[in-house]
Amino acid sequence: MTGGTRGLGLAMATAFLDEDATVVCAARRAVPLAGLDGRHGDRVRVETVDVCSADSVRSLMERVMRRFGRVDILVSNAGVSRSGKIADLAERDWREVLDTNLTGAFYCTKYVVPCMEAAGGGRIINISAGMSSRVAPGAAAYSASKAALEMFTRASAVELAKKGILANCIAPGFVNTGMYEPLRDDERLRSRYERTMVSGRPGEPSEVAAAAVFLASGEGSYVNGHVLEVNGGLLWS
Template identity: 35%
Template sequence: MPMQTKNEFDLSGKIAVVTGAGRGLGHDISLALARYGAHVVACSRTESELKAVAKKIQAMGRQALPVSMDVSDIHSIRPMVDRAVEAFGRIDILVNNAGINRPQRAEDVTEDNWDQVMNTNLKGLFFCAQAVGRVMISQKMGKIINISSDAGTVGIPGRAAYCASKGGVNLVTKVLAIEWAQHHINVNAIAPAFIETPLTEPMLKDPAFNQYVLENTPLGRVGKPKDVSSAAVFLASKASDYMTGHIMLIDGGWTAH
């Protein structure tokens, strides 16, 4: 049996679309994919952040197309996909990363809060996958990586809407994997626990919450963005060609007990 080499992770010439690319995990995933050779369509709501990440990608000698869009507005998704195809002719990788969290106790959750979380984390993710999936079906290949959370597997207090959205992401991932396998499209999810990002920074600064996280993490630390971006490179590469419908937990052992 031939040994795998570093070429198994080579993404040279691949075209990757990353949502929520301006900051946090999306920023680091975009740079990681570029580091391994991919050109990146970086999508986010904030143009200044997109320009900054595009500049870093271009400094690596890769092409970057910044596209300002909001995944919670499904009417902005198709134009983004059209721009990507017009610029590069294809889409090989989609990282559905855009997401929000609005912590509230269950008895205090408002309809507006619920809709904001669902529209971005689940509805927007699905329709991004659908729009890009149509391109990949015509190509007869592609890799879709949905960013879920360990909150889609276990309950976390104060996050009813968030947990529900990420549980939905996990099952959407499995359904798309089954339906699109015939088109040689791999659909997987990465489910991190708490990672050091701008989204989690305010929560982790709370000593009581930080202690709660560490007590529930057997490895005894909060995750780093590299822990997730490395997994994204793996799932985008040839090394994961026989994986689909998988929810990859990057959680320091949180869900092991």
């Protein structure tokens, strides 16, 4: 679980732990997991990784294989957003968003494939966003990275199916954690975006986590190359 130490990543890690999975929460910095260590003992582990670095991702997979001997599920959740209209967007911000959100998922997929092949198959779940298919001024880098991630997921599904590896995407809408927090705390922005929520509320992290568990489970065994929107119905203009 990349980006697994806080926000949506931590919620998904918790959901997998509740299903008796063993979870490696990988992030740039090793931080305490809000009590998960004590509750789940050896079934949860924190590892450091920089998904923008191929060497770092390869090292992570090697460490996990040495410790556990297999990888069955990869959730590529690490992501960043940098706002800015195209004419003003800093080049370094563009690169950071694409490197993290898209290239990071590529590195994770590339280096997890041999691990999953050795296990006889596996599940890859990439975390996209509602803005992959909806235009918002100032979100060109983020939206482009997530739209590309969805096509990368479909390509992965086609290429990896014969290896027993399924690849799918989850595209959350507004979720009560992480990147939604600045909107939640800004009354003007919140009122603007609340009008797009058909269900009248943002989602809860547990609702997205449940979708991830489904895609990783036996019930999701015939779902491949799919982008699952978890957004309660999301209008846009």
